[in-house]
Amino acid sequence: MNKERIKKLESVSRELVTLFIFEELEDSENIFWIITVTWVKISSDLSYLDIYISSLKNWEILAKTLAKHNAWIQWKLNKALNIRKLPRIRFRYDDSWARWQEVCETINKVI
Numbered sequence: 001m002n003k004e005r006i007k008k009l010e011s012v013s014r015e016l017v018t019l020f021i022f023e024e025l026e027d028s029e030n031i032f033w034i035i036t037v038t039w040v041k042i043s044s045d046l047s048y049l050d051i052y053i054s055s056l057k058n059w060e061i062l063a064k065t066l067a068k069h070n071a072w073i074q075w076k077l078n079k080a081l082n083i084r085k086l087p088r089i090r091f092r093y094d095d096s097w098a099r100w101q102e103v104c105e106t107i108n109k110v111i
Contacts, residue, residue: 006042006044009042009046009081009083010040010041010042011040012081013040013042013049013051013077013081014037014039014040014051016076016077016080016081017037017040017051017073017077017089018037020072020073020076020077021035021037021053021066021073022035024069024072024073025065025066025069031057031058031065032055032056032057032058032059032062033055033056033057034055034056035053035054035055035062036053036054036055037051037052037053038052038053038054038094038096039052039094040052042087043087045085046083046085046086046087047085047087047088048087048088048089048090049077049087049088049089049090050090050092051066051089051090051091051092052092052093052094053066053091053092053093053094054093054094054095054096059093059095062093063091063092063093066091067091070089070091073089074088074089077089
């Protein structure tokens, strides 16, 4: 598939999934504080939609919690996208924030 079309699908998917997450997990502020969809990656054959997420609290259970709601989010996304082959959603935890904190702490120790 055309790379520009994949980028457009990733952008639209990110917006839709973000809305769906906040609709489905209305009480998530108490559990996770802030949930962020950091980036979205669609495989070139449209088989998978990897959604990378992060949170400020209880990050260990975030992907598992979203996986429980995966069927509903998948259904809403399939309904909203107008493409022939619909990708399967997979949630991944983005640990770049934790890595960034470790780098900053290491730099502060050296300085």
